[in-house]
Amino acid sequence: MRATLMHKARDVRLETVADAEIILPTDAVIRITRACICGSDLWPYNDGPNRAGQAMGHEAIGIVEAVGSAVERLRPGQLVIMPFAYSDGQCLFCEEGLQTACIHGGFFGNGGEAGGAQAEALRVPLADGTLYPLDTAPDEALMPGLLSLSDVMGTGHHAAVCARVTPGASVAVVGDGAVGLCGVIAAKRLGAEQIIVMGRHAGRTELARELGATDVVAERGAEAVEKIRSLTGGFGVKAVLECVGTEQAIATSLAIVRSGGAIGRVGVPHYEALPETRLAFYRNLTISGGPAPVRAYIEELLPDVLSGRIEPGRVFDRTLALDDVAEGYRLMNERQSLKVLVRP
Amino acid sequence: MRATLMHKARDVRLETVADAEIILPTDAVIRITRACICGSDLWPYNDGPNRAGQAMGHEAIGIVEAVGSAVERLRPGQLVIMPFAYSDGQCLFCEEGLQTACIHGGFFGNGGEAGGAQAEALRVPLADGTLYPLDTAPDEALMPGLLSLSDVMGTGHHAAVCARVTPGASVAVVGDGAVGLCGVIAAKRLGAEQIIVMGRHAGRTELARELGATDVVAERGAEAVEKIRSLTGGFGVKAVLECVGTEQAIATSLAIVRSGGAIGRVGVPHYEALPETRLAFYRNLTISGGPAPVRAYIEELLPDVLSGRIEPGRVFDRTLALDDVAEGYRLMNERQSLKVLVRP
Secondary structure, three states: OEEEEEEEOOEEEEEEOOOOOOOOOOOEEEEEEEEEOOHHHHHHHHHOOOOOOEEOOOOEEEEEEEEOOOOOOOOOOOEEEEOOEEOOOOOHHHHOOOHHHOOOOEEOHHHOOOOOOOEOEEEEOOHHHHOEEEOOOOOHHHHHHHHHOOOHHHHHHHHHHHOOOOOOOEEEEEOOOHHHHHHHHHHHHOOOOEEEEEOOOHHHHHHHHHHOOOEEEOOOHHHHHHHHHHHOOOOOEEEEEEOOOOHHHHHHHHHHEEEEEEEEEOOOOOOOOEOOHHHHHHOOOEEEEOOOOHHHHHHHHHHHHHHOOOOHHHHOOEEEEHHHHHHHHHHHHOOOOOOEEEEO | OEEEEEEEOOEEEEEEOOOOOOOOOOOEEEEEEEEEOOHHHHHHHHHOOOOOOEEOOOOEEEEEEEEOOOOOOOOOOOEEEEOOEEOOOOOHHHHOOOHHHOOOOEEOHHHOOOOOOOEOEEEEOOHHHHOEEEOOOOOHHHHHHHHHOOOHHHHHHHHHHHOOOOOOOEEEEEOOOHHHHHHHHHHHHOOOOEEEEEOOOHHHHHHHHHHOOOEEEOOOHHHHHHHHHHHOOOOOEEEEEEOOOOHHHHHHHHHHEEEEEEEEEOOOOOOOOEOOHHHHHHOOOEEEEOOOOHHHHHHHHHHHHHHOOOOHHHHOOEEEEHHHHHHHHHHHHOOOOOOEEEEO
């Protein structure tokens, strides 16, 4: 079968590898029908992979092809959503809905122990706990939205949950990437009244407005802080969705949140320490977030995707064949594409 | 009148000062009937005050002596609880119950703009929003408990709220000082099942057990972390109440909280940055806390103090006359007293 491997920075290739197969009784093998490229895949694309030849991709929907002897809840032929982390569905953390902390779990693609989803097929460990089967065969037009539940939409939702977005809240979304845009969708869905998106890519901020953003702040640094204060009566926003992960992004987040507010961070942090901790204390800020337990969120978000109430599939602005996956990386890295959907 | 002034480190004196009087129409003057010394008063006692001659004390109950012309909700003769921060009771933040972020507010004693409560009387700014009047005249034995609502009990409760203590939770309380002990009371009151107090002062940890602690960990550093993991099935606790404020205390807190857990910090941080931010991210930790909005919490905690369901007054293990306030500082600083109550 063919799969996407990252050999070194900027060297990502579709190659022929051994077919995915059942190894453990709890495994399933799925045929990937839709996969995509994540903003986090661009870190190894620029800085090099965890190890040479690392299998890439952690977001997919697919069809179950085979199940191990211990798999009880899945059967061949089912359409499934594959979260970016695998999980047993039974441990303390899974029961609490934090599948990304599963005692026996792990991650797909560059982050992790399992294979990559930018491929024709994939072995899924702990299949019963990991895969979310869909009983119906949804319309083709809904596939991008369903695919988004494997990571990007669940991650935007996690940012909003961690930032404690409530009805009527003022919200800022730091970052106009696909996660940021899903953060806009999530904030609107949770009833936020003011949703300020921070970004300077006109196409993306325009889409953000269509998805629910009420204001766009293209400024950065001190000017951005000033602008957001002026948009919020001088106080800053109640909730910040930090969807970037850089030191500047977290510093901006801390500067634009008002006393008693919360920052939900879902951008993988590329900084060591959280700055301004005394200020955060005196202002009673809450800092939360991490890898989203998207498996838990599918249940909540799926009906809204199926009904069309939310349209996270709109973050995919380009569809490529699996053959062209390397071109997809290039397009996203050069910000010519917001998020690339890949069809094996 | 007489009031406690801090001139320099270790130099705290009861002196005669100008009588407290109404300056603004929103002021009240209260005669202090009970005040106390806070662990945070020991920072200036050791390191020197914000300014020489700083008035000390921010916790009190008292009797209203006079009110300004704009005061509507108070009348002379009323018994009142005085939170450690003053607040207008009307702004955005006060309405949300975060009076310690009041737009027009400030702090009593060494921290702040207003006078000190370790005195015979005190001018209270924004009296309507600040003071909590009691309609009944409670039993004398309840006075220490009522006094604790001006800071220490509300602060312990804030730690538990910020750490998201829920029924059945496993909780660790970092620190066996008066705030830590009130944290134990708060955690138990909120239904925690396992309450581990970290401290090595036998008298205090014994009291912690009486107040609801299920386990005591006297170890520090790596040994303490190991011990707490062994007490919690290897995972750590769901909620940490950080009641110290040192770099070691926050580092320990981050090490003993389990994935998806929360740290409520109420110890004024004597460190600049929050360490291990990537680890905190990957483990989906929540870090929250700050100066407790005790004004908001009085409403919730008062019935339990009046009924005797909680006994936060037990953290006072010594009562001194105001004349002996300097001796009170010495006793607390040498850890001969847990918390000193001062009677003018």
